[in-house]
Amino acid sequence: xxxxxxxxxxxxxxxxxxxxxxxxxxxxxxxxxxxxxxxxxxxxxxxxxxxxxxxxxxxxxxxxxxxxxxxxxxxxxxxxxxxxxxxxxxxxxxxxxxxxxxxxxxxxxxxxxxxxxxxxxxxxxxxxxxxxxxxxxxxxxxxxxxxxxxxxxxxxxxxxxxxxxxxxxxxxxxxxxxxxxxxxxxxxxxxxxxxxxxxxxxxxxx
Numbered sequence: 001x002x003x004x005x006x007x008x009x010x011x012x013x014x015x016x017x018x019x020x021x022x023x024x025x026x027x028x029x030x031x032x033x034x035x036x037x038x039x040x041x042x043x044x045x046x047x048x049x050x051x052x053x054x055x056x057x058x059x060x061x062x063x064x065x066x067x068x069x070x071x072x073x074x075x076x077x078x079x080x081x082x083x084x085x086x087x088x089x090x091x092x093x094x095x096x097x098x099x100x101x102x103x104x105x106x107x108x109x110x111x112x113x114x115x116x117x118x119x120x121x122x123x124x125x126x127x128x129x130x131x132x133x134x135x136x137x138x139x140x141x142x143x144x145x146x147x148x149x150x151x152x153x154x155x156x157x158x159x160x161x162x163x164x165x166x167x168x169x170x171x172x173x174x175x176x177x178x179x180x181x182x183x184x185x186x187x188x189x190x191x192x193x194x195x196x197x198x199x200x201x202x203x204x205x206x
Contacts, residue, residue, distance in 0.1 A: 007033040009118025013164040022073045025182040038149040041071035044178040063139045063174040072147030081124030083140040084170045111136040139174030
């Protein structure tokens with residue numbers, strides 16, 4: 001089997017050609033990507049449901065807007081938390097290819113209830129008491145559902161030109177105006193992708 005280069009922690013930005021309405025102008029943060037498939041959450045699909053309506057104990061830690069986001073079309077009845085813990089980057093002496101969260105500085109551990117995915121971005125155990133994370137979390141988003149791809153499926157979509165792959169920034173998770181995230185992520189690229197940010201919402205107007 002061809003080895004898959006992991007895109008965990010990167011952003012998938014929907015191209016204007018992507019026809020699937022679930023991912024129209026979507027910005028997806030990849031939380032896991034290997035030869036067994038891919039999993040991520042859409043960062044710019046806020047719902048009208050407040051975090052306090054379903055997870056009252058976590059509402060105080062959720063950034064603005066304080067609503068639940070639709071992470072994708074899979075398992076919409078499940079909740080997933082993604083948070084940024086600023087400051088402590090993974091140690092350089094961590095074993096290559098280790099599991100997410102395995103990289104730590106000597107004597108420094110990740111906060112209880114948070115598992116590092118990439119850089120300062122990690123998954124939150126929503127079953128844990130929020131006060132365990134309260135002083136560590138810089139920003140938190142709660143997602144209903146997720147986006148999933150089977151083995152090789154995402155690679156096929158990339159070949160078809162459905163997605164741009166770009167680096168993520170910790171601030172992408174807590175963008176206060178999700179409706180602007182697609183354009184702002186493209187605009188910060190230092191290549192022709194910056195021009196795609198000007199693409200009209202209605203292609204017939206181009």
